Amino acid sequence: MIRAIVVEDEKNIRQGLILTTPWSDFDIEVIGEASNGKEGLELARRLNPDIVITDVRMPLLDGLSMIEEITETQDIVPIVLSGFSEFEYAKKALQLGAIDYLVKPFTDEELHGALSNAKSQVE
Numbered sequence: 001m002i003r004a005i006v007v008e009d010e011k012n013i014r015q016g017l018i019l020t021t022p023w024s025d026f027d028i029e030v031i032g033e034a035s036n037g038k039e040g041l042e043l044a045r046r047l048n049p050d051i052v053i054t055d056v057r058m059p060l061l062d063g064l065s066m067i068e069e070i071t072e073t074q075d076i077v078p079i080v081l082s083g084f085s086e087f088e089y090a091k092k093a094l095q096l097g098a099i100d101y102l103v104k105p106f107t108d109e110e111l112h113g114a115l116s117n118a119k120s121q122v123e
Contacts, residue, residue, distance in 0.1 A: 002122050004051035005032040007040030007066065008081065009058040013104070017053070017111075026115045037061030044070045050122045051115075056082040056089050064089070067096045077118045081106070 008014035034040040038060040054063035080093040100114035
């Protein structure tokens with residue numbers, strides 16, 4: 001099974017993703033969650049996930065900096081979530097290897113497409 005963590009500072013969005021996404025349909029298991037980039041980095045180092053789903057703007061450490069630090073020592077497939085459609089964020093996310101950049105609010109179909117692409121990348 002593919003292992004994922006969700007890093008999102010907005011608790012309702014984080015819990016909504018974890019509780020309403022049909023993870024087993026993608027052979028993905030959520031093994032952890034964090035409410036900021038610093039916690040996400042520590043979690044990724046401890047649990048070694050295959051996929052990291054993260055928000056961009058978060059306290060303590062932003063999602064893109066977190067991805068950059070994780071990828072220095074681990075192979076992950078990032079999926080980036082953001083309330084901002086700013087080109088520079090998307091460009092940086094792609095440079096860091098993000099499989100997708102979803103702008104909130106995103107649809108279930110967009111998320112499912114990103115998960116399917118991430119699963120293919122991991123395999």
